[in-house]
Amino acid sequence: SSIRCALTPALKTTLDKVVTSHKVVLFMKGTKDFPQCGFSQTVVQILKSLNVPFESVNILENELLRQGLKDYSSWPTFPQLYIDGEFFGGCDITVEAYKSGELQEQVEKAMCS
Amino acid sequence: MGVTKELVESTLKSKLNPSHLEVVDTSGGCGASFAIEIVSEQFEGKRLLERHRLVNAALVEEMKEIHALSIKKAVTPAQWKQQQETQQSTSAA
Numbered sequence: 001s002s003i004r005c006a007l008t009p010a011l012k013t014t015l016d017k018v019v020t021s022h023k024v025v026l027f028m029k030g031t032k033d034f035p036q037c038g039f040s041q042t043v044v045q046i047l048k049s050l051n052v053p054f055e056s057v058n059i060l061e062n063e064l065l066r067q068g069l070k071d072y073s074s075w076p077t078f079p080q081l082y083i084d085g086e087f088f089g090g091c092d093i094t095v096e097a098y099k100s101g102e103l104q105e106q107v108e109k110a111m112c113s
Numbered sequence: 114m115g116v117t118k119e120l121v122e123s124t125l126k127s128k129l130n131p132s133h134l135e136v137v138d139t140s141g142g143c144g145a146s147f148a149i150e151i152v153s154e155q156f157e158g159k160r161l162l163e164r165h166r167l168v169n170a171a172l173v174e175e176m177k178e179i180h181a182l183s184i185k186k187a188v189t190p191a192q193w194k195q196q197q198e199t200q201q202s203t204s205a206a
Contacts, residue, residue, distance in 0.1 A: 039181065076169050076176045089162050092184050096161060 006067035015072050020085040023110045024054035027069055028079040032056040039091040040079045046098045052107050084110040116145040116175045128171040129153045132190050144180035151186065152193040161187065 019025050024047065030036030032044050032054070047054050059066040059078055066078070073080050073087045081088045083106050088094065097103035118138045125134055133152035140146035149168065156164045164187040169176065176182070188196065 039183075074166065076173075077182060087162075089165065093161050093165060 006064060007071035011064065011068045012072065015069065019082040022055040023084060024052050024107060025082040026054055026056045026079055027059050028056055029060050031058050036060060042091055043079045043081060043094050046094060050104055050107060083107060084113060116178045118147065121147055121172065121175060124175060125151060125171055129155055129167065133193060140180065145178055146181040147179065148183040148185050152188055152190055154190060156187055156189045
């Protein structure tokens with residue numbers, strides 16, 4: 001289909017920069033102050049409850065970014081959470097990791113690195 | 114044509130050979146939306162992210178039309194057995 005090559009080299013370079021320029025980056029539907037999907041809202045609430053400073057990127061405003069990110073992360077859905085430049089997971093993984101304490105551990109590690 | 118619960122089930126069965134599988138249609142009318150509980154030996158030795166990637170990969174065709182997918186559980190048969198026993202002892206107590 002037409003979105004097969006959504007991840008252009010230029011977009012990949014940009015995304016490399018975005019995910020490494022902040023310790024925690026959330027690609028989501030809407031913004032952290034106005035999430036537009038329950039799954040995105042869940043992850044925002046978790047990050048806020050952990051008092052994590054994080055950058056949010058609204059993928060609803062950029063269709064190319066939205067399609068490109070799916071290839072970049074090899075992940076088909078949003079939200080997508082990045083910690084320390086690495087893809088951490090979507091909503092379900094974040095919820096599980098929050099419950100087990102693994103998320104807090106990862107975030108603290110990132111903040112100290 | 115949307116994606117049905119039956120299609121999601123049969124795809125996961127053929128690709129991940131689960132010993133337990135529960136697919137719940139959670140769409141409530143807004144489009145294909147599913148919650149999944151899956152137990153498979155193929156998850157052995159894999160982290161949660163890799164397990165979810167296996168499920169996503171199995172459903173790559175269906176994902177094009179699935180509006181939302183929630184993987185509630187992706188565990189090994191041993192973990193599943195342990196969880197069932199814990200639940201039983203909790204409810205019995």
